[in-house]
Amino acid sequence: MEIIISNSSGVPIYEQIKEQIKAKIIANELKTNELLPSIRTLAKDLRCSVITTKNAYEELVKEGYVKTIPSKGFYVASINKEIILEEQLNQIEGFLNQAIVLAKRNQIPKKAINEMITILYEEE
Amino acid sequence: MENILEVKNLSKTYDNFALKDVSFNLPKGMIMGFIGENGAGKTTTIKAILNIIQNYSGDIEIFGLNNRKEDGRIKENIGVVLDDMFFPEILTPNDINSIMKSSYKNWDEKRFYTYLKDFALPTNKQIKTFSKGMRKKLEIATALSHYPKLLLLDEPTAGLDPIARAEVIDLFQNFIENEECAILLSSHITTDLEHIADYITFINNGSILLSKTKDELLDHYGIVKCTEKEFKTIHKKDYIRYRKTKYAYEVLVEDKKEFKKKYPVEVVDKITLDDLMVLMIKGEEA
Amino acid sequence: MIGFIKKDLAMIKSNFKTLGLLLLLYVVMGFFGEMDVSFFLPFISVMIMISTFTYDSYNKWDAYLVSFPDGRRNSVKAKYVATLLMILVVSLVTLLLSFIIAYANNKTINYEQILSTMLGTLFGTLLVLSVMYPIIYKFGVEKARIWIFLIVFGVVLAVSLLASYIDFSFVGGVLSFINNYIVLVLILFSIVMVYASYRISLRIELKKEF
Numbered sequence: 232m233e234i235i236i237s238n239s240s241g242v243p244i245y246e247q248i249k250e251q252i253k254a255k256i257i258a259n260e261l262k263t264n265e266l267l268p269s270i271r272t273l274a275k276d277l278r279c280s281v282i283t284t285k286n287a288y289e290e291l292v293k294e295g296y297v298k299t300i301p302s303k304g305f306y307v308a309s310i311n312k313e314i315i316l317e318e319q320l321n322q323i324e325g326f327l328n329q330a331i332v333l334a335k336r337n338q339i340p341k342k343a344i345n346e347m348i349t350i351l352y353e354e355e
Numbered sequence: 356m357e358n359i360l361e362v363k364n365l366s367k368t369y370d371n372f373a374l375k376d377v378s379f380n381l382p383k384g385m386i387m388g389f390i391g392e393n394g395a396g397k398t399t400t401i402k403a404i405l406n407i408i409q410n411y412s413g414d415i416e417i418f419g420l421n422n423r424k425e426d427g428r429i430k431e432n433i434g435v436v437l438d439d440m441f442f443p444e445i446l447t448p449n450d451i452n453s454i455m456k457s458s459y460k461n462w463d464e465k466r467f468y469t470y471l472k473d474f475a476l477p478t479n480k481q482i483k484t485f486s487k488g489m490r491k492k493l494e495i496a497t498a499l500s501h502y503p504k505l506l507l508l509d510e511p512t513a514g515l516d517p518i519a520r521a522e523v524i525d526l527f528q529n530f531i532e533n534e535e536c537a538i539l540l541s542s543h544i545t546t547d548l549e550h551i552a553d554y555i556t557f558i559n560n561g562s563i564l565l566s567k568t569k570d571e572l573l574d575h576y577g578i579v580k581c582t583e584k585e586f587k588t589i590h591k592k593d594y595i596r597y598r599k600t601k602y603a604y605e606v607l608v609e610d611k612k613e614f615k616k617k618y619p620v621e622v623v624d625k626i627t628l629d630d631l632m633v634l635m636i637k638g639e640e641a
Numbered sequence: 642m643i644g645f646i647k648k649d650l651a652m653i654k655s656n657f658k659t660l661g662l663l664l665l666l667y668v669v670m671g672f673f674g675e676m677d678v679s680f681f682l683p684f685i686s687v688m689i690m691i692s693t694f695t696y697d698s699y700n701k702w703d704a705y706l707v708s709f710p711d712g713r714r715n716s717v718k719a720k721y722v723a724t725l726l727m728i729l730v731v732s733l734v735t736l737l738l739s740f741i742i743a744y745a746n747n748k749t750i751n752y753e754q755i756l757s758t759m760l761g762t763l764f765g766t767l768l769v770l771s772v773m774y775p776i777i778y779k780f781g782v783e784k785a786r787i788w789i790f791l792i793v794f795g796v797v798l799a800v801s802l803l804a805s806y807i808d809f810s811f812v813g814g815v816l817s818f819i820n821n822y823i824v825l826v827l828i829l830f831s832i833v834m835v836y837a838s839y840r841i842s843l844r845i846e847l848k849k850e851f
Contacts, residue, residue: 238549241625243574271384274551275528281384282553282568407707407851427711440705443652443696450651458644458709507708 232261232268236277244279248287256296256307257315267297267305357383359505359537360417365403367411372561374399374411379556379566381505384534386527388548388569389541390632391558397541398438400558401509404539405435417505431460434503436494436511444483448476451497459501470496473522487514495523499530506530506538512547520544524551545628549573555628557635564635577611578630580604580622589618596638607634645706645719646726649693656689664734671742682735683766684793686727690720691773691789694782704851717843720774721835728766732759760827761803765796767831771838778845 234251236244255261268276273284288305291297298308334344360381367374374396381387389397402408404415406422415422417429442451448471455462471478474492482490491514498506506527512520524547530536542548548555549569556566565572579594586597586604593614596607608614611623626634663685697703706712739755769792777785 243570245570245574271532271534275525275532278524278528278550280386280551280553280569281531283570286570402704402851405708407704409848409850430708430710430712433708435705435708437705437708440701442648442705443700443702445655445696446648446651450648454644454648454651456644457647 245286365413388552434498467500579606
């Protein structure tokens, strides 16, 4: 499993770990019921603190991507793809909303925004 | 979570220095970075934990035992690297092995010699022929070879080059893989702590300024850089310290996200432990 | 405690050669029948042990040892045991050599003479140790040094004066029986003296701050 940590990005390290593991679960790189490295092993291998990896795992558990079996460890939870997709769509909606608010505040027409989205989407 | 080490209201007065009401807890399985200026009280605190100094007030509990009453039982499970204190330098690592073997029940000779080999240290040369870095490595090997549960390390990486430091830091993280163990580590090299420490305890002029999880500090605290005009709009409640530099104000805030919501300032940087130390010590209080 | 004894012995390893050389010198002098220097040897062993205090303070080992299980208590105990051990071994060797020399010189072995010299020496040595160690624990070797010179010089002088001017055979006569009271009193007194010294040193060490 590859996790790349940037110490200078400004994004908290636990969040970087969380997001990257999450992405691997969604992409099915990490399969359901797969055992994840222990908090301590991960901390050692990433050269970060135990609390950081613990936070990352706890968040993943809270969000339903990982389940914990006491005294055994952390496993990839069986995730409902649709729910995840919906969650992601919600997030996108949120971002777009912000964009639209900003657009309206500055009287930028809908067409310009649409065009921008098209261009950006294709660029990606 | 159980604490391996609890320091409660530790006070000790010298002619020109005093420890004032020092309190902090070190939970099991954690590494605590102990930071502060030279002479801030780090070494004195560690000496009190070990009873190297004795006439202090307050209580210290290690493994749930009182440090003054259960000296033998506690120290069987403590490993130390102390600044400038070690075996007499006319002894050799072989001597140390033989002495430690008779002093600690759990001393692991094989483990000790493996460390010596890994660190490329000679086994039969007097310590006085060692460089400062070699000596530190020997001190670390000595501290780790009786399976202690608590490591008290005063500047364990001082004098080590970056490669050796990385090696040693790895050792500490291996050590902490056993959840029953904990490390109290004082260091000037704060980048080491930024990586591996779970908690940061910051002592200044004999008093604890803060003792928090490192993530709480580094992810939340921030430095606002702003003009004098902007600074004047900031409420005293919303910052901890500030410092006027030649071109701008540097303001230490406890929660950079909240701060950004409240004030329209441009630059809110994440902090390093060095920044934190400098601002806490040199900055003006709110 | 055994660890600390090992430490003290390891530190004075290099002195063993010197000690051996002195014993050799003693033998040579003995053969030429010059003078009896046997009383000097146990003193040397105490002096060597006192030198370990210097190494201890120089590297702040005296503070470091507190991190060992019951470090303070064990270190004091070890210092006394190691010193007594040294004195015992050196005395026995000296005694043995005295007999050999006497035998080789075809002199009739004067057991009383040799034993009483030995006893006097031992007593003097233990006296030095008992007085010196608490002083060293209290003030450190540096400050205690002046004391060392005064006391050792005084005792050596006294013993040698006693040995050469007062007829020891008179004492020997009194001491001629094992169950003689003076021997017993001297031995008992030595034991009490050393033990009291140990307790005082321990008290000082247990209160020490570094």
